[in-house]
Amino acid sequence: MISPSFVQVAFGLAAPADAEAIVSLVESAYRGEPSRAGWTTEADLLDGQRTDREEVDALIGDASVALVVCRRRGELVGSVAVRVDDQRVAHVGMFAVRPSSQASGIGRALLAEAERVARERGALEAEMTVLEQRVELLEWYARRGYLPTGETEPFPYDNPRFGLPRRDDLRFLVLAKKLT
Numbered sequence: 001m002i003s004p005s006f007v008q009v010a011f012g013l014a015a016p017a018d019a020e021a022i023v024s025l026v027e028s029a030y031r032g033e034p035s036r037a038g039w040t041t042e043a044d045l046l047d048g049q050r051t052d053r054e055e056v057d058a059l060i061g062d063a064s065v066a067l068v069v070c071r072r073r074g075e076l077v078g079s080v081a082v083r084v085d086d087q088r089v090a091h092v093g094m095f096a097v098r099p100s101s102q103a104s105g106i107g108r109a110l111l112a113e114a115e116r117v118a119r120e121r122g123a124l125e126a127e128m129t130v131l132e133q134r135v136e137l138l139e140w141y142a143r144r145g146y147l148p149t150g151e152t153e154p155f156p157y158d159n160p161r162f163g164l165p166r167r168d169d170l171r172f173l174v175l176a177k178k179l180t
Helices: 016-030 033-037 053-061 106-120 135-143
Strands: 010-013 065-072 075-084 089-097 125-131 147-154 171-178
Touching (some): 016 089, 053 065, 089 106, 106 125, 135 171
Antiparallel strands (some): 065 075, 147 171
């Protein structure tokens, strides 16, 4: 599907050949010095990895997950994972836009595409988790209808696969949005 012309991007589902590019994209959006070129960086909160090839390969191979990719002029500039559960809730995660493409409307268009895919797969609601310290990101999601549910989830401090915390007060807020 082609998105609105203002961002001139094309959406599709990730293929196995996209895995390494998706890992690179997600890492560049959230970790290390390259992530500071955009506004979604977690570099002040976490070191280490955000994802790895094994996780992305598993998502691509999982029929219950739509790993949506966004390309501009053939270049991968965004990705998001959507999994719809038995309660018709779409779990949205690993949302990433290349730092040099942030603040261009691509994120908004990619999130709208994730919601479209979720509705197509039967979801009535979308849910996601965001680190509570990411105030500007929480505000961005709120402007798109994602509001705190009052639920929180602990940060997995004992699992370096999720990153190496730079502080001891991390936790996730659960956000939700009705899709109907």
